[in-house]
Amino acid sequence: MLEKDIIQELGFRNVRKNGQVVGFQVRYRSCYYRSVWLSMSLGFDVSVDGEKFSRDQVTVTIGGRTYTQESMKTITDVQWPVSEAATLTVAKPGGLKPGMHEVEVGWGHAASYMPMEMGAMPRRPQGPEVGAAMRGMMPFIETRKIVLVA
Amino acid sequence: MSQHELTRKEFLKVAAGAVAVATLPRPASAAPEKPGPKRGVSIYSYSDDLFKTATLEDCLAAVGDLAADGEEIGLEVLANSHVEGYPIPSDAWVAKWTDLCRTYHIKPVEYGHWVDSKLRSEKAPWLSTKESFEMLSRDIKLANRLGFTCARTKLGVIDGQLTPVENWREFIKMALPVAAKYNVRMMPEIHPPTKLKSRMIDDYVEFIEKEKTTPWFGLNIDFGVFQNRRAPATPRAEGPGGAAGERGAAGGGARGGMAPGAGEPSKVEDMIPLLPYVHCCHGKFMEMNDNCEETSIPYPDIVKMLVERRWNGYLLSEYEGNDRNRGGAFQAVRKHHVMLRRLLGEA
Numbered sequence: 001m002l003e004k005d006i007i008q009e010l011g012f013r014n015v016r017k018n019g020q021v022v023g024f025q026v027r028y029r030s031c032y033y034r035s036v037w038l039s040m041s042l043g044f045d046v047s048v049d050g051e052k053f054s055r056d057q058v059t060v061t062i063g064g065r066t067y068t069q070e071s072m073k074t075i076t077d078v079q080w081p082v083s084e085a086a087t088l089t090v091a092k093p094g095g096l097k098p099g100m101h102e103v104e105v106g107w108g109h110a111a112s113y114m115p116m117e118m119g120a121m122p123r124r125p126q127g128p129e130v131g132a133a134m135r136g137m138m139p140f141i142e143t144r145k146i147v148l149v150a
Numbered sequence: 151m152s153q154h155e156l157t158r159k160e161f162l163k164v165a166a167g168a169v170a171v172a173t174l175p176r177p178a179s180a181a182p183e184k185p186g187p188k189r190g191v192s193i194y195s196y197s198d199d200l201f202k203t204a205t206l207e208d209c210l211a212a213v214g215d216l217a218a219d220g221e222e223i224g225l226e227v228l229a230n231s232h233v234e235g236y237p238i239p240s241d242a243w244v245a246k247w248t249d250l251c252r253t254y255h256i257k258p259v260e261y262g263h264w265v266d267s268k269l270r271s272e273k274a275p276w277l278s279t280k281e282s283f284e285m286l287s288r289d290i291k292l293a294n295r296l297g298f299t300c301a302r303t304k305l306g307v308i309d310g311q312l313t314p315v316e317n318w319r320e321f322i323k324m325a326l327p328v329a330a331k332y333n334v335r336m337m338p339e340i341h342p343p344t345k346l347k348s349r350m351i352d353d354y355v356e357f358i359e360k361e362k363t364t365p366w367f368g369l370n371i372d373f374g375v376f377q378n379r380r381a382p383a384t385p386r387a388e389g390p391g392g393a394a395g396e397r398g399a400a401g402g403g404a405r406g407g408m409a410p411g412a413g414e415p416s417k418v419e420d421m422i423p424l425l426p427y428v429h430c431c432h433g434k435f436m437e438m439n440d441n442c443e444e445t446s447i448p449y450p451d452i453v454k455m456l457v458e459r460r461w462n463g464y465l466l467s468e469y470e471g472n473d474r475n476r477g478g479a480f481q482a483v484r485k486h487h488v489m490l491r492r493l494l495g496e497a
Contacts (some may be wrong), residue, residue, distance in 0.1 A: 001203070033228065040266065081231070119272050132473075
């Protein structure tokens with residue numbers, strides 16, 4: 001089962017390769033009611049403790065497969081299911097120190113049945129004015145303070 | 151057009167037109183076994199719980215609990231979200247699905263799917279007619295495999311009035327024989343801000359009558375088109391921030407909600423001429439009070455009209471109120487069904 005928060009705390013860990021810490025990963029679930037084709041996912045923007053990472057520094061793992069954000073744009077027959085958190089792996093030599101970190105993730109998706117071009121819209125936090133049924137519809141930023149242990 | 155065909159305009163001129171609607175041959179209904187409007191739920195109502203605090207089975211159990219003894223309850227799913235392995239679920243999952251429906255007295259009715267015009271890009275050119283037909287065919291076959299007889303076919307749009315993509319007639323016409331073969335009635339949803347008396351409806355009806363699509367292509371009416379006031383804020387909604395501004399057409403939050411897109415309401419009687427094309431409706435609701443009355447959509451008038459006209463389809467509860475993300479969806483849907491049972495004379 002997924003945590004109710006969009007940014008999941010479970011799985012917030014550093015990533016090791018050949019004995020070196022090369023980055024960290026954080027899991028993110030969709031708050032949009034609909035699973036999306038990878039090509040209609042409009043890219044993840046990740047910042048931690050104010051440090052912004054480029055899209056090229058972030059890969060996305062869904063269904064056991066890892067994609068660059070660029071390659072996702074072309075995949076029209078694989079979905080990101082709402083039942084599954086995507087694992088965002090961020091390249092950062094040395095990773096993050098154990099402790100609490102403020103993680104901010106921006107995301108948006110295309111919607112054929114809405115007239116706007118979502119990719120051109122700015123990403124903003126979703127305030128209380130966004131009704132329950134509209135959450136995750138427009139591009140948005142989510143922030144959560146979560147604890148990394150290892 | 152041959153002299154035996156009746157345009158919608160001509161038909162409505164007939165003095166006894168209203169009575170004649172009730173005596174037209176009924177389109178093959180999703181539920182021929184029990185006449186009149188029937189109760190159902192869209193699992194979309196539980197979106198904020200599903201996969202977080204509730205499994206799919208939990209949601210089906212909640213729906214099944216709305217059935218009177220010996221009865222079934224209709225169901226809508228959103229294919230992308232609720233079908234594991236979409237678009238190609240395994241045989242094992244499909245067997246499990248069939249078993250769950252039987253266990254919880256559920257009749258699959260409507261399969262919610264999208265013809266994703268923006269699949270490759272948000273900017274035109276969008277999905278071709280051939281690709282649209284292929285996507286649509288895939289969904290029709292899967293709907294049939296899962297036991298559904300209706301599809302909520304969501305088309306891509308080209309403007310703020312939700313006008314569908316320009317090639318919709320072509321790919322829908324191509325799909326009609328597939329729909330007939332697999333016994334699935336395609337229905338775009340008529341949703342606010344669309345009004346029931348509008349150019350868009352005229353365009354759909356003109357196509358339906360010209361191509362003689364009934365029952366394989368019709369209309370699903372979302373009752374949000376009738377919303378005539380803002381739902382009152384629930385007591386739990388009065389947070390420290392108080393009322394906040396609306397974001398786009400979506401309004402909601404602390405002030406209580408309008409259905410997304412809602413504006414000037416359509417009249418209930420505007421639905422009457424459309425009834426021959428409507429196999430399912432979305433029973434949109436925003437907030438139920440503790441007396442199990444909906445606070446902003448004229449349900450008594452709507453259900454009375456459907457009962458009087460002997461409409462044979464499913465009313466699929468679609469909850470979009472703000473208790474959804476406070477764990478309140480399950481109770482909200484229960485209240486909705488108490489109301490429907492009363493209005494249908496069952497309780």
